Amino acid sequence: MTEHTERSAQPRVYDIVAVSFVAFLLISNIAATKVTALDAGPIHLVFDGGAVLFPLTYILGDVLSEVYGFARARRVIIMGFAASLLASLTFWVVQSIPAGxxxxxxDAFVAVLGFVPRIVAASxxxxxVGQLMNSxxxxxxxxxxxAKHLWARLIGSTxxxxxxxxxxxxxIAFAGIIPGMEFVNYIVTGYAYKVGIEVVFLPITYRVIALVRRVEHLKSEEVFA
Known part of the structure; x- marks a missing residue:
């Protein structure tokens, strides 16, 4: 076994990327309980609070898939949703306990965090489905x-x-809550925003992937098994 193989056998920063992914997912699920709207001139945009941080989970998903492979990326995705389920169950138990x-x-606790289980189910x-399809x-x-044309892989998967x-x-999250065409606006705005963020952040994603590869001592064509 070569020195390069020995150094690459155990990922060095996989745990950091994985924990960051799970944290961003949990925070986004709570922030998504608030629906907001923004008028940018003649354009009316409807979105939820999860839009602030959630797109970064897709960037981390790209790093996981590109550097560590589909199997490791899938493991982190499943871990993230296990943590989300635990958070949802915890909020439900806490809101069910009589107030001291x-x-x-x-009422405020129930109104905000009581909606988290529906957000988690939607998430x-x-x-x-989305992240597994992305990966x-x-x-x-x-x-x-x-390994060529990284930009095509990242944008196509996004x-x-x-x-x-x-x-x-x-x-799942807001059908029946956001009315009529506002709901269509919500879907279109959400999709355009997430894709737009990833395209704008593409140069940063490139640099992050390259940095993680250097830390892991991987060549551009290599991924962890």
Whole structure:
């Protein structure tokens, strides 16, 4: 076994990327309980609070798939949703326990965090399908065309993954709550925003992937098994 193989056998920063992914997912699920709107001139945009941080989970998903392979990326995705389920169960138990003396925010707690289970259900269904499709498309493009054209892999996988994710998430989370054409606006805005963020951040994603590869002592054509 060569020195390079020995150094590459155990990932050095996989745990950092994995924990960051799970943290971003949990925070986004809570922030997504708030629906907001923004008028940018003649354009009316409807979105939820998860839009602030959630796109970064797709960037980390690209790093996981590109550097560590589909199997390791899938493991982190599943871990993220296991943590989300635990958070959802915890909030449900806590809101069901009677409020103690002096606590006057029970209704506010239920109104905000009581909606988290629906957000988590939407997130699990949407993101699980979307992120797995994102990782699968990225890996398939890599297998077909090799390590070249990273930009095509990242953008192509994003277009597919975000489409699945956005439609499924928005439908489960806010169908029947956001009315009529505002709901269509919400889906279109969410998809355009997420894809736009990833395209704008593409140069940063390139640098992050290159940095992680250097730390892991991997060449451009290598991935962890």
């Amino acid at each position: 003396p002096g606590y006057e925010n029970q 699990i269904c949407g993101y699980l 699968l498309v990225l890996v398939k493009i890599r297998q077909r065309w090799g 277009l597919v993954g975000e489409a699945f994710d956005t439609v499924i998430f928005c439908t």
